[in-house]
Amino acid sequence: MEGKVESLWEEVRELSLGTTVDRLHSPPTPLQFLRDFVSQNKPCIISNAISHWPALSLWPTPSYLSAALSSSTVSLHLTPDGHADALVPHPSHPSLCFVSAHVQPTPFPQALDLIRRPPNYLVAYLQQQNDCFRTEYGELESDCDGHIPWASEALGCLPEAVNLWIGNHFSQTSFHKDHYENLYAVVSGEKHFLLLPPTDVHRMYIKEYPAAQYSYSQEKGEFGLELEEPERYVPWSSVDPYPATGNLKQESLKFPLYFNGPKPFEVTVKAGEVLYLPSMWFHHVSQTPGDDGCTIAVNYWYDMQFDIKYAYFNFLQSLPCRSIDDPTTPESACEEDSGPHASPNHLNSRFSGDDSATTNVHDNV
Template identity: 90%
Template sequence: MEGKVESLWEEVRELTLGTTVDRLQSPPTPLQFLRDFVSQNKPCIISNAIPHWPALSLWSTPSYLSTALSSSLVSLHLTPDGQADALVPHPSQSSLCFVSAHVQPTLFPQALDLIRRPPNHLVAYLQQQNDCFRTEYSELESDCDAHIPWASEALGCLPEAVNLWIGNHLSQTSFHKDHYENLYAVVSGEKHFLLLPPTDVHRMYIKEYPAARYSYSQENGEFRLEFEEPERYVPWSSVDPCPARASLKQESLKFPLYFNGPKPFEVTVKAGEVLYLPSMWFHHVRQSPGDGGCTIAVNYWYDMQFDIKYAYFNFLQSLPCRSIDDQTIPEGDCEDDSGPHASSNHLNSRFSGDESATNNVEIHKDRDNVQVHERTFVLDSSMFV
């Protein structure tokens, strides 16, 4: 089984994805976008996509934003290290937990100042999502398009949500996927993406982690972890694609499917460019600030089609793969000087074993709304012999 899955990673790149993300010098026609990218579930970067947006010239000036949103109360996300919606060490166990940011209602000028001039041990990020651009930042709506016209025509709908992101170089987003067709427009600074297609799901080492949230005390400036009650578990990728150099070898042994497999697609999206990020693509995001001291982006979430590709993905995800807890690193491997890319035995062993806890997705349709719920079940590998 492992050889067939590894062949899939290579074949999808040979047949359709190539080795780099396509870059268009101007917006595509709706037909071209639908035919060449959406139907193929293939990302692309569109240059000169939003030259008419007033935001491109206005938002790089902090005083403009602070004046326009002077009385706006916004949802500011706070973490000690810029890692929100990420895995951190469990405070009382030798394991990890999934942690979300502390969310604090803050007047926008104060929030922007915290982002541009971060104090010690506190990283602020405006990343509320949930259609926040059209709710919390409605005063800025005239500075950019309400939707991406050629994308809306190709997809046959308007965006379900439009979000604003304002952060600094300290914030990053761990590997995850979304059930949306994502048009991601950078207004100031740069966004740096690592991308993997849905076919590479086993390389993400998705596991369920207990959910927690940071709680921040303004009195002493300290964070503490609070676990959700009732207890909830979140399926999340276990892979850190950018480990410290000292721990790279150990991480490569823990996650050989990721580090030994095909390289992720690396793209930098600059101000004025739009990234089309297809539904269910795994992405890790870092950022570099622009002249105003922060990185600003607007993204448009269009609802995906839960079609045959989605069914194929669920089947692929259900194929047995030994869980991370079952993995052991043989003695001597940590002292092996041949390097992480020599550990092919570890890569192959990831698909052995009798059973695997994997994540599947149930779709419940309520009239025009699609709700996606995660559930976990155990698969016997004999089902796929």
């Protein structure tokens, strides 16, 4: 069985995905988008789809954003190193736990200043993900579209959530997947994605980790780490695609299916471009700020269809898979859908405190 699963990774690329992510120089028609990308669960990057947005010229000016949101209080996510919704050492024994950021209500001008001029003891990120663009940042709605018209027509619905992301080069999001069709528009700076299709689920070494939360003391300028009570476990990928210098060999031995398998698709989404990220694709995200010191993006989450592709994925992830290079079975057979990322009750699970999924992740897209 394991050999057949491993051959599937190559066959999917040969038959459907190719070796690079398609780039479109203009927005597709709804039929083209549905036929060539959504139905095939295949990502693409689209240029000239948001060139009419006032945001492209207005938002890279920090004074404009601060003035527009001068009276707004926003949800600022704080971590010691920019890694939220990530695996960190367990506070009480030698293992790992899944940690979420400390979320602090903050006046927007102060939040933006912390992102643009980060102190050496914390990393700030605006990434609330609970439809925050239409709630916390409502004053900016006229600067961009409320939805992506050709995507809405193709998908037969309007987005369930529209989110705003403002961060700096320290913030990144570990590998995860979302049960949404994601249209991700970059307004300032660049976003860097590593992408793997749902067929590569065994390569993610998904394991359940105890959930934890950062706490931050302004008086001391220090972070604490506390396990959630009652105890909760989160299914999460164990793979770090960028291990510390000198650790690559060790990580390759621990996770051979990832490091010895097909390379992830690598894409950079620049200001003015839109990434279509299909539902259930695994993605790791980092970013490069623009001249304003920020990376700014708006993403649109459309409800995915829980159709035969979803059934195939659930069946595939239930199969055991052994690496031809490693006699041990990767910890990937746990039920991902028991965790916060996977509940089909997306709005309830997603917006009640689960990603980027957790309580508000992923992206740190």
